[in-house]
Amino acid sequence: MPRITIDDQQIEVAAGSMVMEAAHAAGIYIPHFCYHKKLSIAASCRMCLVEVEKAPKPLPACATPVTDGMVVRTHSEKAVQAQKGVMEFLLINHPLDCPICDQGGECQLQDIAVGYGGVVSRYAEPKRVVKEKDLGPLIATDMTRCIHCSRCVRFGQEIAGIMELGMPGRGEHTEVMPFLENHVASELSGNVIELCPVGALTSKPFRFGARAWELSRRQSVSPHDGLGSNLALHVKDKRVLRATVVENEAVNECWLADRDRFSYQALNGADRLTQPSVKDGGRWLEVDWQKAMAQAAGALKVILAAHGGDAIGFIASPHQTVEELYLFQKLARALGSESVDTRLSRADFGGQQSGIEWLGMPVAELSTLDRVLLVGASVRQEQPLIAQRLRQAVKRGGQLNLVHGADADLLGRVANKLIVRPSALVNALAQVAKAIAEAGRDVGAVAAAIADVGVSDAARNMAASLLSGDKKAVLLGALAQQHPAASELHALAQAIAQASGATLGFLIDSANAVGAGVVGCRPHQGGLNAAALFAAPKKAYVILGAEPELEAADTAAARQALASAELVIVLSAFKTAATNYAQVMLPVAAFAETAGSFVSMEGRLQSFRAVVPPQGEARPAWKVLRVLANQLGLAGFAQDDVGQVLAEALPEGEAGVRAKLNNGITGVTVSHLTALSGIERLGETPIYQLDAYTRRAPALLATADGLGGQTAAAHGDLIARLGLVVDKPVKIKQGGGETVMRLTRDDRLPDNVVRVPGNLAAASPLGPRYGDIGLEKM
Amino acid sequence: MTLSAQSLAQIDKEVAKYPADQKQSAVMAALRIAQVEKGWLSPETVEFVARYLGMPAIAAYEIATFYNMYELEPTGRHKITVCTNLPCQLQGAGTVADYLKQKLGIGFGETTADGRFTLKEGECMGSCGAGPLCLHNNHTMHTHLSPETVDKLLDELK
Amino acid sequence: MSVPYTGPKVCLWTLDHPNPASLDTYIANGGYSALRKILAEKTPAAEIIEQVKLSALRGRGGAGFPTGLKWSFMPRNYEGDKYIVCNSDEGEPGTFKDRDIIEFNPHQLIEGMAIAGYTLGAKAGYNYIHGEIFALYESWEKALDEARAAGYLGKNICGSGWDFDLHAHHGYGAYICGEETALLESIEGKKGQPRFKPPFPASFGLFGKPTTINNTETLASIPWIMRHGGQAFLDLGKPNNGGTKIFSVSGHVNRPGNFEIPLGTPFADLLAMAGGVRDGHTLKAVIPGGSSAPVLPADIMLGCTLDFDSVAKAGSMLGSGAVIVMDETVCMVKALERLSYFYYEESCGQCTPCREGTGWMYRVVHRIERGEGRPEDLDLLMSVGNNIAGRTICALGEAAVGPVQSFIKHFRQEFEYHIEHKRCMVGA
C-alpha cells in the first residue's frame, strides 16, 4: 500500500485510489462538485485542484491516482489560488441571489464560495440565461444555476440504468435536458435532487416549502418495501415537508426510491382520520376516545359472548410496526382467536414452511451475485433499489435470468428470459428444474412430478447459467408469492436452489412483513389465514391499517365478508372505504407519527422515533390496542412505552429475529403444470399503489408509473382480436364483479393476459388477482 | 418516420466498420446520411437513428447538437457555409462574405425568402491555402472565392 | 540551402507525378515495398521502433512528441484487441497539410498505418477525417478499396498470414475532436470531449483498448523511414528534428500553400518560396505553428529557423507547421477577436475554466474591439488566461490563452490605443 503525505499527514492508502479518497481517509476535505463516490470520474469541474510535489500544474484530486511517496498539499497557496480561480469561473455565470434560491442554505457552491471569502466579481459581461425544462411532477428546475457537473446525467446512465437526461450542445451552450419535452420517468429519479450540488434540480412537491435552516431533520425508516431504506424527514411546524436520504451502505447505499422520498405527502393529505367515530343507526358520529373505546369493547364483548373469540378475524397491514403487530396478535390470542394475519395479497398457503420467509442473504450481497434466477418479480416496481443492486451485479459480469408472467425491463442485460402467462409459471419453473435434473443434478422431492415436462431452450440456458458461477441466488418476487400455486413455485425454487448451490430468497414487498411473521402475526393451530378469513366469513373483524377491499388476494370476497360481518372495528390513519362496512373507526398514528420498528427483508431490525405528533385526535396504534385490551379486562397490556413492547416482542432482539428466518418448505406436490386456456388476469401491485401512503401521494400518482398503474393493459394482438380500442374505457368482468378501466397497450405482456392491477380501487369489485377474466367493449 | 432503403444500406455499411458491440460508433455517419436524405434532422429523425443504433435518443441528440454541421432546423435548398477564420479573413473572406450577404439579402444564419439559400458562418475548414472558400451543403468545397466566382456559383445553384 | 527546395520530399513527392494519388504511381515509385519487406522478413517490432527513434521523427500534430518513444509505450504482450488511429481532423486555423497527403498521396498514409498496425500489434485502424473536407473522406475510402483489392489490407496481407484493416471515420464540425482523446470519444459515437489522462490511450484508448494515435503526416512519414532508414530521415532535417516537414503558409503572402522543406530551414526562405509578403506590403507578425501558437513580431521571425527547438526558443511553437503571415494592415485587436471567438465557440464545455474562461476572454476582447474597452481589461485578460492555462482537462485551455497573452505581450500599445481612442490604430 502506497504511503503518501497529504497536508503534512502521513497515511497509507489502497493502491489505485485517488488523492480525493486519500484525503477523505485522512479527514481532509477537498472542495469538489463533479466528483461523487458512486459515479464515474468526470474530473471536469476542476474544483478539486491540489498541489502535488514535482507536478508542474495543479492536479484534480478526484482523478489523480496516489503513488508511493507522493506529497500533496490541498490548502497551499498554489492549491487555493487554483481553487479560487475555478470558483470565480463557476460564479461568473451563476446567479448570485442565494436568498431566493430553493437550495439556499444547503448549497455546496454557496458554502465553498463563502469559504473563499466571497469573490468580488471582476466579470462585467452579460450573464448566461438558460431555458427552464419541465421534468415532470417530482423535479423542479432552475437551469440557469446549473454548473455542468454532469452528476445527474451520470446518475441516469450508471445508477438508474436509463439515460433520460443528457447534455446537448457544446461549450457554454451545453444544457442539461431530457430528449424533447420528455418527463423523467425513472423510479429513482428523485436522487438527482440531492446529487445536484446547486439549486438547478430541486424537489417540486417541496418547492419553497421552507428555508433549509427552518427545518429540523430527523432520521426514520421508509415504510414501503422490505428494504427499509434509511431516510431523514424534514419537519417544520409539526409537518413533514420533505424526505432525504440517510446513507447506509448495507441497505440503501446513498439512494432513495422516489416513493421513499415523496410518500410523506400522504401525511398532510385531506383524508386523514383525525377523530374516533362510531356508526349510529347508519350514520357516522365523531365521538371522544372514551366513548369510542367503550363502544368497541362493548361490541367485541357481545360477539365473544355470542360466538366466542374464534368468531373474530384479525387483519393487519404488513406496513405496521413490530410493536403494533405484536400487541395486535397478543390481543387476538387473549380474546381466543388464532385467526390473525398480515398476508392479505396471498392466495395459496399450501405446504409447511420451516420458518419466516426472508431474502435469505444480506441485501448488500445482491450487488455481487454471479448468477440470479428471478421468479415472478417486477423488481423495479417492487423494490426499486434492489433492482439497482442487481444492475450493479450485471455490470460486474453477473448473469440475470428471468422467469415471469410479463416481460419486465430491468434496465440491465438479462441473460435468459422465460416469459409466460401467469398460470404457466409453475410449468416454466418446472422446466428449469427439469433442465437442471437432466444436467445430472438431484432436484429432490419435485423430480417425479416434473418428469414429463417439456424443456424449452430458454430453460436449458437458464439451467446452464445457474450451474456455472459461484455466488448464486434464486429469488421469488411478488407474482410468485401471490400466485394461486405459490407453494409449488416455492418448492420448485427450493429444488433449483439446492441442486444448483444457490441461495433461495424472497423479495419482500412490504416494510414489516418479516417482522409480522417473527412476532407471530400468523394464524397458528386452528386459525385461519388471510385468504380463508374472507373465504369463510367471520362474525367480526378487527383491522389494523389494512384496506382489505384493495389489498386482499380476492377483493370481491373480502368486501363480501366485511359487508356481512356483524362487527368491524378499524384502526386506521386514513378515512378509508371502511366507512362502508365498519362500525367503529379509531384514528391511529401514521408512519413518522409513532415510534416503532421494522424488520427488513434481510432480517435487520430498525427502530425509529416519532418525528411529528399524530394528527387531530389520532394516537399511536400500540397505545390504542393496549387501552382496548385494558377495556376488555385482558391481562398483559401494561406496557407504558414502545421500548417495553419491543423488549417483550423480541427479547433477543435481532438475534431472535434471525433464529426464526427460514425459507424451507415441505409437503408440497407440484400439480399446476398446465396453464389456463382463456384470457387471464395479471394482478400485480403497481409501484405507487403498494400501501396506504403511496396511494395518497399526489406527486407520485402523477408520474408515468403512477398513471400507468391506474389502467388496464393488454398486448396489441389481444386488443385487436377483441376489437377493443386503446386508451378507451373497457368493461372488465371477473367472478360476480365488474368494473370499467382505461385500456392501454403493452406488448411486453404475453398473449391472452390482461394486466388489471391489484391494490387498485377500480379493481376492487373484481375477484382474484390471478385467474380467468373477461373483457368487453363498452 | 423511417429512412430510405439506400440510406439504411449506407448506415449498415458504416456500422460494419466497428466492433459488433459498438454500433453507436456509426451515429455520426448515420445522422449525416439521414440529414442528406431529409435535408435536416427533425427530432423524429434523430429518434429513429437512435433506435436504429440501439442508443438512447438523448445521446443521439447530444451528437446532433455538439457537431456544427448537423442542422436541427430546416435550411434552404443550398446551404453555403463561409469560413471566416483568421487565415481566410486575411485572404479576403470578409469581402466575400459581405458580397454574399448583400447579394442574397440575408445575414449569417438566415435563409432567403424563396427557401433557396441559407448562409452560415463557418470555422476553419483545413484548406486555408485556397481561401476564401465555402462549403455547399456540407460536402462540396468551393475555393479561391471572389465576387466573380461567387456570382458563377450562385447561378449554378438553382 | 537553395530556394526553392529541390531535395528529397517525404510526403508530397507524388505531386511531381502526373496522377499523384493513383496506386500505380505509388507502387511504381517503391510504394508498399516497405510493408512487403517487413511482412516477408517478419521484421521484429523492436527493430522498426529503433529505426523510428533513430529518425528523430517528431509528431506532426502539434505537440512534436517523439514518435518512436510514443510507440514504445504500447503494451507488447497484451491479450485482446489494440488499435492504431490516425488524426486527420486538421482543424487548427492555418493548417491544411494533412488534406494534401490524403488527396495526393493516400497510399503512403495507408502503408504507414499498416506498418504502424503491424509494429504495435493492432487488429484494425481508423482514420478520423475532418468533416469539412468530406470529399477527401470519400476519396480515401476509395483508396482503401484499391489497397484491399491489391492485397495490402484485409485478410492475409501479402500472403503473410497477417490480417489488418483500415476504416475512415469523419468528423462533422468540432475542432476539439483533433485532441486525441476527444477524437477517440467521437469515434465511439459520443460528444467529442477529451478524457482526463491518466489513463493514457496506450493503456485505455479506443473502446477501452490500448491505442496509439498519430497525426497524418507522422504516419505518412513511416514508409519513407523504413525504406531509406532512420538515419537518412534524420539527415534530411537536423538533430532531434528529423525529416522534411510540410509548412502550410497562409495569410498575406503572394502564394499561399503547402511547402515541404527540411526542418531547420530559415523562415525567410519559406517566406520567399511563398512569393513573399503581398506586393507593396511589409511583414508585421507571424503565427508560426497554427492559431494556438503565440504570435511573434516580424523581426523575431525573420531571425528564426523552422524547427521545433528554435521556434520554441523564439517564444512560440512549431505546432502543426501552420504559418499565418500578417502584414502592416492587420489590426491585432480584430485578429485576436476572431481567434478568441474560435476557441470560445470550440470549447467542448466540460471543464469549468475553459467553458467559462474562453467566453469571458472573447467578450472582453470583443468589447475592446467595439471601442468599449477599459484600462483594466488588459491585465484582466492576462489574469483570466493564467486561471485557465494548466487548469483544464486538455490543451485547448492553453491553446485559447496563447494568442490572447502573446498578442497583448507583443502588441500592447495597439490594444491600449483601442481602449483609449475607441478605434483602431492601424490606418489611423
Ligand SMILES: Cc1cc2nc3c(=O)[nH]c(=O)nc-3n(C[C@H](O)[C@H](O)[C@H](O)COP(=O)(O)O)c2cc1C
Ligand atoms: C485542442 C487540440 C486540437 C488538436 N488538433 C489536432 C489536429 O487537428 N490534428 C492532429 O494531428 N493533432 C491535433 N492535436 C494534437 C493531438 O492531441 C495529438 O497530440 C496528436 O494527434 C498526436 O499525433 P502526433 O504525435 O503524430 O503529433 C490537437 C490537440 C489539441 C489539444
Ligand code: SF4
Ligand atoms: S479544456 Fe476546454 S476543450 Fe478541453 S476538455 Fe476542458 S472544456 Fe473541453
Ligand code: FES
Ligand atoms: S471534483 Fe475533481 S474535477 Fe470535479
